[in-house]
Amino acid sequence: MTKVVEITNINRFRTSEQVLTDTGRKVYSNPAVVLTMPRGTASSALLHIFEVYNPKSRNGRLLCSEIAEEYRQRGLRADVEALADYLKKNPAAADEKWLACQWKDASGYWFAAFYRWLGERGVYVGRYGLGWRGAWLFAGVPQES
Numbered sequence: 153m154t155k156v157v158e159i160t161n162i163n164r165f166r167t168s169e170q171v172l173t174d175t176g177r178k179v180y181s182n183p184a185v186v187l188t189m190p191r192g193t194a195s196s197a198l199l200h201i202f203e204v205y206n207p208k209s210r211n212g213r214l215l216c217s218e219i220a221e222e223y224r225q226r227g228l229r230a231d232v233e234a235l236a237d238y239l240k241k242n243p244a245a246a247d248e249k250w251l252a253c254q255w256k257d258a259s260g261y262w263f264a265a266f267y268r269w270l271g272e273r274g275v276y277v278g279r280y281g282l283g284w285r286g287a288w289l290f291a292g293v294p295q296e297s
Contacts, residue, residue, distance in 0.1 A: 153289075155201040159234045162195050171236045172275050176243065177266065181277035188262050189232045189277065190255050197234040197293045200226065201251065204290060213283040216261040219254050219290060228292030230255040232264045235291045236275075239266050243273060251289045 168186045172179045204214055204222050223229065230253035239246055250267035264277045265288075 153203045157199050157201070157238060158196060159199050159237050160196045162192065162197060162233055162237050164191065164193060164195065164233065166233075168232075171233050172264075172277065175236050175240045175266070175275060176273070177239075178272055178274040179277075180274060185262060185279060186277050188255075188257060188259075189264060190230045190253075192231045192233055192293065197231055199231070199234045199238055199291055199293055200228055201245075201289050201291045202226065203249075204288070211285075213285045214288075215283045216254065216256075216280075219284060220256055220261070222290070223254070223292055226292070227295050229295050230264075230291075231293040232277075234293055235264070235266070238291075246273070246289075249287050249289045251291060252284075253291055 166174065168189050172181065204219060232253050235253055245251060246266040247268040250265060252263050252265040254261060254263045260279055262279050264275060266275045
């Protein structure tokens with residue numbers, strides 16, 4: 153499953169924390185990690201939402217490296233601002249299948265995960281190197297945007 157949506161009027165002048173709070177979700181984050189969020193520059197973006205299926209996954213877990221490879225093969229990169237703006241306009245989009253962006257720097261893999269749990273919509277930004285378990289959707293924008 154892949155869905156492509158155009159996100160317009162992205163406000164690229166907000167702080168990283170504002171990007172998260174503007175979604176109206178409860179924010180769970182480490183401020184130092186939030187500062188690592190990849191940011192775009194264009195006021196619009198084509199956001200690709202995709203599902204990763206790997207029949208060889210270990211106990212239902214996809215490794216972060218497998219997700220990174222999926223981004224690479226699709227020519228995508230994380231853009232938390234574009235995803236946050238999409239979810240601000242479509243809050244239920246992460247209710248049934250949680251939606252995330254993953255990126256990597258010299259310190260490892262980082263993520264922003266948007267979800268609904270026990271009736272509350274939230275976003276968690278952190279570092280987790282063990283992988284992804286369960287039914288997740290991921291989002292990214294083309295490398296050149």
